[in-house]
Amino acid sequence: MPGARNGQHIHGHGRRLMSPREVRGLWLTLLLLAPAMLQAQPRIAIIIDDLGYSRDAGVRVLQLPGPVACAFIPDAPYSVEQAEVAHELSKEVMLHLPMQPHAGARAHPHTLTVNSTSDDVRSVLNGAMLHIPHVVGLNNHQGSLLTERSSHMRWLMDAMDAYPHLYFVDSMTTPRSVALHSARAAHIPSARRNVFLDHERNTAAIHAEFGRLVRYAKRHGTALAIGHPYEETLAVLERRLPSLKREGIVLVAVSDLIHTRTAQRGDQDWRVSLRLGDAPTAITPDRMLQAAN
Template sequence: MLLFRRICSAVITLGVLASPSYADPVFTDNQPVMAIVIDDIGDNRKKGLAAINLPGAITYAFLPHTPHSYDLAEIAYKQGKEVILHAPMQNKAGLRLGPGALTEQLSRQEIQQVLHNSLDSIPHVVGMNNHMGSLLTENRQKMKEIMAVAKQRNIFFIDSVTTGRSVAWKVAHEHQIPYLVRDVFLDNKQNWNYIHNQFKQALSLAVTQGHAVVIGHPYPATVEYLSEALPILEQLGIRLVSASELLNIRSRTQLLMAQPKVEPCDRSEGHCQALPVAIKH
């Protein structure tokens, strides 16, 4: 209840709730929606299970060839949750990527074989997003090679936007791959106040632009916060949807997908920069 009051107070102050009857929303095709993706599932079974047990239509991104990715993906699927690949891509900081890494040094054939193997390692995959990738997602040729696999496998792509120069979503668009773009990183800092402020930003975006794409991680602080916040969304008139459902809404309503209005990177890569807002048609 305290969290509900704090969120309501903040949102009302921001002036983003257009209807005074936000506590009793009427769901329509024009209702604001939020898609939440939880990355980095597969390394830790306990943390992965805690994240999967969160309520609602959350999308889970699984690291390939990790100890628990297969079993956790099966559990998520049986709970009606959406499963996507969290594909490791080369970053500028030289951070370790782990198995399934996609790098500039790989040939076209190698890129596609590695990606196929990663997709095959996780059951029930319907999409993918990039893990790190501040270097590779700026490489148009490599992204073409990756999108060719996405096209072949009939999966969607979410650009995590770990660099302001990412061309990943552009190449997806050119290849007619259904795509989304991350708006908010929820937990670059693992403390309640930071996560709360990022969640409020996501609420504001959901209302003002009709949707928000949020990425978080299976951190205890994130799971604890979302376990309280997610049941509140309906009372705020915002519907939690899977990534694929947001894509379906987009196809029906021709929503414009905006690049992030906040930090365009994952702080795990060790660098952030300002990103001008741009609208993709």
């Protein structure tokens, strides 16, 4: 056959073309390597805390591109409505559970304190889970004092065991927190916050922290940030999130980041797959109005 020799396909200029069998083999190799190649890309996850108090700020958070997690205060006036919209948009809904700080912060209703018993912890968690729909994760609001108490953190993880789909994120409001250790000891899927985006509430500082988030992810493979629905924070995120792909960074859901870290540790304690529904739904004016009312 002209142009073929020993089953090989020869181009008119003498270069050998790949046979169909070789092409299939190459495609199979690429398909097998694709997940590993994607996994090799640095990944970040971002949680926006303190949601449910502001209509307008909540709407802006819901409009952020990608799977930014939304952490709602249980008793805030707009938490339920905005959690419903977040779920429809395939943004993970988290419970931002108030816990006692060392000093200087106002108390929220149903705050877990050092005087809370194990029954109190269970009751507060159950009540919050009944109130906020579609919750898949939990992190602490404040809690610099309580997260240092191993007994209370153990009681919290025991209470979370009734919800096997939940993960826990230690907000790291104190360097002496034992919350992550308690979660892992209880086989709760968990992670700790790496970067606080808006500890200083000014645009330049938030840009700097976002840059630190990207560098941390490139150095360690994953990075988890927490921010708040401040005007300055949202302005930075609206500008920086669309550029992540150009920087070689993948924005992922918190559950995906925890799953990645769990796999890297060789830990098989991830108990269930979190199903957030179908593909993201577009934000329509009606849905935005509902979130704002």
